[in-house]
Amino acid sequence: MADDPHAPIFVISVAAELAEMHPQTLRQYDRLGLVSPSRAPGRSRRYSQHDVDLLREVQRLSQSGVSLEGIKRILELENQVAALQAKVKELSTELRERGDAARIFAAGLAGDVVRLNRGERPLPRSQAVVVWRPHRKS
Template sequence: MYKISEVAKITGFSIPTLRYYEELGISAPAKNKSGYREYSEADIEWLRFIQRLKQTGMALETIKKYSELRSQGNQTIEKRMKLLATQKKRLLSERRKIDDHLAFLETKQTTYKQMLADREQ
């Protein structure tokens, strides 16, 4: 079992963020007799998963929905898969935009290289 300060170091989430996630119902660490949070390995793995979802740009509200579905058990797997698929579509759309921006810059660089080569002749 891990204290909240240890989990903050392990995951990179701040202590206030960990408390906020608990308040939202995204995480649910056990509490000991004194009322202190005790995180398990499973809790830490779940927080790492949340961290990855955040890194994909998934909104906290969607992560909360995913967490709610997860807590309802395996009968919600299809709904969770849909949330992941929606996020994947968003990322692919962003990738296409970035690819378009890169192509624009490469085209402009090619133009300038040609202009420099023409100038040297």
Template sequence: MSDQSRRKPSASERSRALYVISVAAELAGVHAQTLRIYERKGLVAPARTPGGSRRYSDRDIALLNRISELTSEGLNLAGVKRVLELEERVVALERELAETRSEAAALVAETRRQYRRDLVPVPRTDLVPRPGTGPAAST
């Protein structure tokens, strides 16, 4: 297997609309008419050629597979749409949380650096004289 075939496709490659409706339907394991219904219901939005033909991307195929999973679990199309919306929202919130955590960590690190700059070194003085030192030793 070559390095080219093992590498993960980039985001732009996954979103490139390559497949006509019949190929997309076959890849997703559904009928082409089902894809048209999904589009009418707002579940998938394939790209369009200048002539108006639908073109599906690898990302669309993955979405179609997810829709198939959800419908096989008993959800109707309205339920599938809601689940997909919620899954998308979860991804967005996880991304936002990761950014917030990163920003917070950077602020904590900067605050610690600031505290270190504000510390003033104090020469060490013994509170208790060591044996053989101090005023009593000189007499």
């Protein structure tokens, strides 16, 4: 459990001290949705090491002149990038496991993934990204 950066272990006063912020600032960031700590049975906030790291990042961005709304958007985009990177990793693993069977797929604007046959084009072409890996020569 100690190795899990997402384990909710810090009460608000400890998290505030670790992040070098006032506890009221942490409450405000929770209300704004910038950092969402877990809740203990008595509804008290419990922060993880990941939450503390995120609070430090919010503080760094804020001190750089980024508005709280801008910080919220940056964090949302970073979460989207992480999710897409995980999906790419998952699809790459699937492609490796399948060998030559399905080497071409398209990713649409909505994030959906479509496998394509060789020579087939996604429709509409202007709304897709096609990834292709050539066969490795032995």
